Amino acid sequence: xxxxxxxxxxxxxxxxxxxxxxxxxxxxxxxxxxxxxxxxxxxxxxxxxxxxxxxxxxxxxxxxxxxxxxxxxxxxxxxxxxxxxxxxxxxxxxxxxxxxxxxxxxxxxxxxxxxxxxxxxxxxxxxxxxxxxxxxxxxxxxxxxxxxxxxxxxxxxxxxxxxxxxxxxxxxxxxxxxxxxxxxxxxxxxxxxxxxxxxxxxxxxxxxxxxxxxxxxxxxxxxxxxxxxxxxxxxxxxxxxxxxxxxxxxxxxxxxxxxxxxxxxxxxxxxxxxxxxxxxxxxxxxxxxxxxxxxxxxxxxxxxxxxxxxxxxxxxxxxxxxxxxxxxxxxxxxxxxxxxxxxxxxxxxxxxxxxxxxxxxxxxxxxxxxxxxxxxxxxxxxxxxxxxxxxxxxxxxxxxxxxxxxxxxxxxxxxxxxxxxxxxxxxxxxxxxxxxxxx
Amino acid sequence: xxxxxxxxxxxxxxxxxxxxxxxxxxxxxxxxxxxxxxxxxxxxxxxxxxxxxxxxxxxxxxxxxxxxxxxxxxxxxxxxxxxxxxxxxxxxxxxxxxxxxxxxxxxxxxxxxxxxxxxxxxxxxxxxxxxxxxxxxxxxxxxxxxxxxxxxxxxxxxxxxxxxxxxxxxxxxxxxxxxxxxxxxxxxxxxxxxxxxxxxxxxxxxxxxxxxxxxxxxxxxxxxxxxxxxxxxxxxxxxxxxxxxxxxxxxxxxxxxxxxxxxxxxxxxxxxxxxxxxxxxxxxxxxxxxxxxxxxxxxxxxxxxxxxxxxxxxxxxxxxxxxxxxxxxxxxxxxxxxxxxxxxxxxxxxxxxxxxxxxxxxxxxxxxxxxxxxxxxxxxxxxxxxxxxxxxxxxxxxxxxxxxxxxxxxxxxxxxxxxxxxxxxxxxxxxxxxxxxxx
Numbered sequence: 001x002x003x004x005x006x007x008x009x010x011x012x013x014x015x016x017x018x019x020x021x022x023x024x025x026x027x028x029x030x031x032x033x034x035x036x037x038x039x040x041x042x043x044x045x046x047x048x049x050x051x052x053x054x055x056x057x058x059x060x061x062x063x064x065x066x067x068x069x070x071x072x073x074x075x076x077x078x079x080x081x082x083x084x085x086x087x088x089x090x091x092x093x094x095x096x097x098x099x100x101x102x103x104x105x106x107x108x109x110x111x112x113x114x115x116x117x118x119x120x121x122x123x124x125x126x127x128x129x130x131x132x133x134x135x136x137x138x139x140x141x142x143x144x145x146x147x148x149x150x151x152x153x154x155x156x157x158x159x160x161x162x163x164x165x166x167x168x169x170x171x172x173x174x175x176x177x178x179x180x181x182x183x184x185x186x187x188x189x190x191x192x193x194x195x196x197x198x199x200x201x202x203x204x205x206x207x208x209x210x211x212x213x214x215x216x217x218x219x220x221x222x223x224x225x226x227x228x229x230x231x232x233x234x235x236x237x238x239x240x241x242x243x244x245x246x247x248x249x250x251x252x253x254x255x256x257x258x259x260x261x262x263x264x265x266x267x268x269x270x271x272x273x274x275x276x277x278x279x280x281x282x283x284x285x286x287x288x289x290x291x292x293x294x295x296x297x298x299x300x301x302x303x304x305x306x307x308x309x310x311x312x313x314x315x316x317x318x319x320x321x322x323x324x325x326x327x328x329x330x331x332x333x334x335x336x337x338x339x340x341x342x343x344x345x346x347x348x349x350x351x352x353x354x355x356x357x358x359x360x361x362x363x364x365x366x367x368x369x370x371x372x373x374x375x376x377x378x379x380x381x382x383x384x385x386x387x388x389x390x391x392x393x394x395x396x397x398x399x400x401x402x403x404x405x406x407x408x409x410x411x412x413x414x415x416x417x418x419x420x421x422x423x424x425x426x427x428x429x430x431x432x433x434x435x436x437x438x439x
Numbered sequence: 440x441x442x443x444x445x446x447x448x449x450x451x452x453x454x455x456x457x458x459x460x461x462x463x464x465x466x467x468x469x470x471x472x473x474x475x476x477x478x479x480x481x482x483x484x485x486x487x488x489x490x491x492x493x494x495x496x497x498x499x500x501x502x503x504x505x506x507x508x509x510x511x512x513x514x515x516x517x518x519x520x521x522x523x524x525x526x527x528x529x530x531x532x533x534x535x536x537x538x539x540x541x542x543x544x545x546x547x548x549x550x551x552x553x554x555x556x557x558x559x560x561x562x563x564x565x566x567x568x569x570x571x572x573x574x575x576x577x578x579x580x581x582x583x584x585x586x587x588x589x590x591x592x593x594x595x596x597x598x599x600x601x602x603x604x605x606x607x608x609x610x611x612x613x614x615x616x617x618x619x620x621x622x623x624x625x626x627x628x629x630x631x632x633x634x635x636x637x638x639x640x641x642x643x644x645x646x647x648x649x650x651x652x653x654x655x656x657x658x659x660x661x662x663x664x665x666x667x668x669x670x671x672x673x674x675x676x677x678x679x680x681x682x683x684x685x686x687x688x689x690x691x692x693x694x695x696x697x698x699x700x701x702x703x704x705x706x707x708x709x710x711x712x713x714x715x716x717x718x719x720x721x722x723x724x725x726x727x728x729x730x731x732x733x734x735x736x737x738x739x740x741x742x743x744x745x746x747x748x749x750x751x752x753x754x755x756x757x758x759x760x761x762x763x764x765x766x767x768x769x770x771x772x773x774x775x776x777x778x779x780x781x782x783x784x785x786x787x788x789x790x791x792x793x794x795x796x797x798x799x800x801x802x803x804x805x806x807x808x809x810x811x812x813x814x815x816x817x818x819x820x821x822x823x824x825x826x827x828x829x830x831x832x833x834x835x836x837x838x839x840x841x842x843x844x845x846x847x848x849x850x851x852x853x854x855x856x857x858x859x860x861x862x863x864x865x866x867x868x869x870x871x872x873x874x875x876x877x878x
Contacts, residue, residue, distance in 0.1 A: 022551035022877060027571030029551075029578040050548055051569040084784075084822060106823040107780065109489055112461035112468075126780065126823060127769035129841045130490040131801060132466030139468040154770050157840035180770075187824055188770035188778045330566035331593050331619075331627035339627045341546065341565065345523075345856050345878060350783055362570060383523060383852050384545040384565060385626055401596035402568045413822050417784050417857065418878070438461060439784065439857070 011093055011117065014436055023421050024346075025053035026434075034434050037423070042431040044326055044423070045369060047362030047404065049431070052327040052342040054419040056435060059427055060322035061091075061295065065098040067319055068294050072099060075272035080104045080123045080261070082292030085413045088422075089117035090435045091295060102148070104290040108133035111149060113438040115140050121148040123261065125215065125290060127158050127180070127188060134165040142171045150212055150259065154180040154189050159202040159209070166208035176212035176255055177203045181240055183232075186220045193243050200247050210254035213286075214243050218271065219264025226308070233267050237274030248281045257284045265293035266305040269313050293412050296322040299355040300348075300410020323412050323422075325354060327386065329403045335396050340378075340386040340405055347386070347407060348414040353378040354407035356388055361403050367428065369406060378407065450532055450556065453875055462860050463785075464492035465873075473873050476862070481870040483765055483862070484808060486801030486843065488870070491766040491781040493858040495874060498866055499761035500530075500734065504537040506758055507733050511538060514711035519543045519562045519700070521731030524852045527861075528556035529874045530734060541587070543729040547572035550588060552877040554579050560587040562700065564654065564729060566597050566619070566627060573604040581610045589651055589698065593619040593628050598641040598648070605647035615651035615694055616642045620679055622671075625659045632682050639686050649693030652725075653682050657710065658703025665747070672706050676713030687720045695722060702728035705744040708752050732851050735761040738794040739787075739849020762851050762861075764793060766825065768842045774835050779817075779825040779844055786825070786846060787853040792817040793846035795827055800842050806867065808845060817846065 015035030021028050027042065027050045042048040044055060072079045081095050083103040092103050092114060102121030105111050108130075111122050128134055128151045137149055153159045159177070166175050179200045182189020190196035196214065203211045218233045244260050247253060258281060263271040268289045275287035293302050297319040310318035327342030347354045356376045358369035375391030388405065390396050399405075409415045416422070417439045424433040454474030460467050466481065466489045481487040483494060511518045520534050522542040531542050531553060541560030544550050547569075550561050567573055567590045576588055592598045598616070605614050618639045621628020629635040635653065642650045657672045683699050686692060697720060702710040707728045714726035732741050736758040749757035766781035786793045795815045797808035814830025827844065829835050838844075848854045855861070856878045863872040 020551075020555065021575065022548045022555055024546075024548050024878070026548075027575070029575055047570045050546075050571050050575065107463075107489075109461045109463050109465075112459075116459065116461060127778075127840070129769050130767045130780070131486045132489050133767075136460065136466070136468055136489065154772065155840050157771075158769075161841050182770075182772050185773075187821065187826070188772055191772055328569045328572075330568050330597075331621075332596075333593065333621050333627055333630055334624075339566075341569070344789055344853055350788065382626065387626070401566070401594050402600050414783055420878070439463070439859070 011089055014089065019421065019434065024419060025050050025421060025423060037434040038432045040431065044425060044429040044431065045360045045362070045404065049423065051404065052325055052346045054323065054325050054346070054415065054422045055425045055429070056296065056422050057322045057324070057427065058424050058432060060320040061094070064295055064297065064319050064322065065094060069099040072289065076276065077272045077287045077289050080288050080290055081295065082125070082290050083114060084110060085292030086295065086416045087113065087437045087439050088416070088435050089438070092117065092119055095295065101288070104292070108136045111137060111140065115144070115147060120146065122150070123288065123290065124149060124151045127152050127154060129158055129161050131165065134162060138165060138169045138171050138175070141173070141175070142169070150176045150178055152178050152180045152215055153199055153203060154182065156199060156202050159199060159206060163206035163209055171208070174208055174210035174254060176210050178213045178215040178259060178261065179203065179211070181214060181216040181243060183220065183236060187217065189216060193239060193246070196243055197246060200252050204252040204254060211247065211252045212255045213253070213259030213261065214240050214247070215261045216240050217264060218262050219266050222266065222305070230270065233270050234274060237262060237271060241275065241278060244278065244285065245281065251282070253283065257286050259286050259288055261288035261290060263289035263291055265291040265302055266309065268294070269309050294319055296412045298323065298410050298412050299357070299408025301351040302411070321408055323409055323415060324357070324406050325409060325415065326404055326406045329399055329401050329405060332399065332401055336390050338388040338390060338399055340388055341384070342386045342407070343381045343384040345383055346418055347381070348409045348411045349381055350414050351411040353381060354386065354409050356405055357408050358406035359399060359403055360406070361400070450528055453528065458860065458873065463858060464489050464860060464862060476873040477871045479870065483864060483868040483870065484799045484801070484843065488862065490843065491764055491785045493762065493764050493785070493854065493861040494864045494868070495735065495861050496761045496763070496866065497863050497871060499759040500533070503734055503736065503758050503761065504533060508538040511728065515715065516711045516726045516728050519727050519729055520734065521564070521729050522553060523549060524731030525734065525855045526552065526876045526878050527855070527874050528877070531556065531558055534734065540727070543731070547575045550576060550579065554583070554586060559585065561589070562727065562729065563588060563590045566591050566593060568597055568600050570604065573601060577604060577608045577610050577614070580612070580614070581608070589615045589617055591619045591654060592616050592638055592642060593621065595638060595641050598638060598645060602645035602648055610647070613647055613649035613693060615649050617652045617654040617698060617700065618642065618650070620653060620655040620682060622659065622675060626656065628655060632678060632685070635682055636685060639691050643691040643693060650686065650691045651694045652692070652698030652700065653679050653686070654700045655679050656703060657701050658705050661705065661744070669709065672709050673713060676701060676710060680714065680717060683717065683724065684720065690721070692722065697722055697724045698727055699724055700727035700729060702730055704730040704732035704741055705748065707733070708748050733758055735851045737762065737849050737851050738796070738847025740790040741850070760847055762848055762854060763796070763845050764848060764854065765843055765845045768838060768840050768844060771838065771840055775829050777827040777829060777838055777844070779827055780823070781825045781846070782820045782823040784822055785857055786820070787848045787850045788820050789853050790850040792820060793825065793848050795844055796847050797845035798838060798842055799845070800839070
C-alpha cells in the first residue's frame, strides 16, 4: 500500500501536477505544469482559452472573503463554510486564511479530499451511516491525532451504527457528534426537541461517542411568504438554543465546548443574531455558520436572497458574484436565436438557467465586454448547447458566430461540480491561476 | 514541454494509476492501484463500498453492445456512438471492439481526451468556432497523420473561421467538414436545403477544407403527438438524402466517401431505414448513426422512447438499463419519508428524478435486493440529499437508517458526468472493475 503524508498535501503539489490536453477550458495541446498557467498570458476576452471556460473573478472573491470575515467578527460567530459548494483546495485555503475555523462537508469522501489538502477541522453536516464511510472517517481521526471531524446523528439507529463502528476501532479519542434538529415536511433531522434530546442522550451514553452540540439547517425555509419564512427561521433557531440549554442542564455534553450550528447562504445574519448571547452554560458555546455560497454569490437565486440579507444588515456593499461561464456563439440559425457552446455539462440549470451578461468579439479593439441588452435570455440547455433568445433590436445583427458570451450562473454548487479546473481572472479577464475541484 | 505518445495511451495506463481516498464510491483509506479494484472482493449489497456509488451492470452493457452491433449489421449502417454520454475510455474501447467505426464527440477538449486514449476516428458533431479549439483539433491531425476528425459547419461565418485557421496551419491534408442541416425552431443547423448547399459550396471552395458529407439531429423531435414526430423525422431524413444527391451532382464532395449522419438514441431505426438504398452517386455513401445512450439505456425517458423503437423493430429483447446509483438511508424523519445520501451531485435530475428500484440491508441473509413496492418515489433532490417518499404499507416499517436503496436513472449523460469513477458489477453486485470518465 502507498501512503499519503499524514498532515496532508501542500497546495504546491497541485502547482506541480501536469494538466493534460482535454481539460475543459484549457487551450493546451501538450501537458502543462499547473503552476505555469498564470504566466501563459491568456486572456479570456481575446479568445485565448478553450470555450466553454469557467472563470472566477479574483476581485469579487477577495471582496467576499473580507466581507464575511468582517461579518463574523461583528456578530461574534464562527465560520465553517460549506466546502461542498466548491470542493476546491485553493478556495478552502483562502477561506481558512480569511478566518474560517474549519470546513463543512457533506460526505466521507469529501472529508478525505479536504484532509488530503491539509484541512484540519471538518464539520460533516450529514448523517454518517454507511460502514465504509464511518470507517473512512475513523481511519483519518486515528492516523492523524490533530485532525478533527464532527459528524451528525438524528436517530437512535444512526447512533447505534456509529457506536458499533467506534467500539470495534482502535481510535483513542471519542467521536464528536452533533444531533440534528429538522423541520416538519423538510429534510433530515429530528422532528421535535424531545426526539433530539432522546438522540442526544443516546450519544452521551454511548462508549466512544461524545455529544458535541446541536445542528440544524434553516435554508430550506424559502416560500412565497417571506415574512412567514423569517418567523419560521427565528422560531427554529430559538428551538436549537433551547435544546442546547436543556442538554447542558442534563449534563449531556462531552467536549470542551458546545457547538451550535446552522446557517445556509440565505439567512446567516438571522442565525448570527439568533445564536448571540447564550451564556451561563457549563462550557463555552461556539455558534458556527456554514454558508458555502457567500464565497461566489451568484446571478440568480442567492443574489435575490442575499439582497434581502443586505437590506436586513443595512449593507450598501454586499457580496459580489464571482463565477461566470463563457462560451462561443456556434450558430445563428434564426434571427432571434443564438446557439452557444455551453450546456448542462457546463453551467447550473437546477434553480434558474444561466443569465447572459456580456458579449465580446475576439480581436476587437474593445478592452471590456459589452453588456447584453435586456431581453437576452437562455431559454433552454441541452447537454452541450445553450439556446440564447435575442430580443428585437440591434443585438440580432450584432451577435455573430464566433463571438463570446459571458453568463452569470444561479446556484454555484451545481456549476463548480462540472469543472475539474476553473480559471481565476482579474477584472480585465487575464488568467492568473488555475483552481482545482475534486468531486 | 512534455509530450504524450502520438498514438495515444493504452487503457492499461489507467489500471496503473493510483486511485486516491476521496474518490466517490470507493471505500479506500490508502491509495489503491486501479487495476486492483476487481480483486478487492467488494460487493455493493454487502455495503463494502462508499455510498453513494454508481454501478454499471456488465451483463446489460454486453447485451446492449451486441444488440447494437447486430442492429447495424442488419440495416447496413455504421455506428459512431456519441461519446459525450460516458466520456469513458474503457467504454469507448468496448464500443470500438463491438463494431463502432468511430466515436462522436461534442467539443475539442472531448476530442483531445478520446485521442489520448487511442480513439482513431472522431466525428465532432458541433460547430468548431473558437480559435484555441480549432487549433487543438488541427494540432492533433498534424501530429498524428492517421488520426481522423470530421467537424461541422452551418454558416458561412463558421466556414470562414475554419478556413482562416487552416490557411495559417502546416497541416498537410484537408480538414473534412460536414454541413449541418437543422430544424425550424430547434437547435443549430441550416434552416433550409438552400442554406445548407450555400455552406457546402463555401466548404468545397475553401482551400484546405473538404466537404465530407451532411449531418442532422432528429432527436429533438419529441412532442406529445408521436405520429407527427415520426412523420417529421422521416421528412427530415429525406431532406438530408436529397441534399447529398444535389451536392454530389454539383461535384462538391472532396473525400473518398460521403458521410450522411443522423441518429440520437430515440429514432436510430428510422435513420437506418431512411438512409438505406442510396446509390448511383460519384462515391460510396456511409450512413452513420450516433446514438450514445443505447449503451446504458435508462429507467426513464430513453426507456420509454426505446420501447417504442423496439415495437417498430418487432424486438422482444430490447436494450437493457445498465446504470444504477446506490445510496444509504441516512434519515427516516417522518413515516412516509426517507432521506438518502445521494443528490444532484450524484444522479440525473434534468429529465425525471431517479427511479427507486431496490432496497437491501447490508448483513442480511438475502443475496439479492428486494424490489421496492409501487408508490416509492424520489420527489426531490438537494445537492447531497434525495427525498424518497414511501407509500402507505409495510415499506414504512421495513426501511431503516443504514439500509441501501438502488435507483435507476433517467438520461444517463447527466449521471456519468457526476462520477470520475464508476464501478462495473456482475449480476450479484460483485465489483469487477473501475471505469473512468473524463469530463
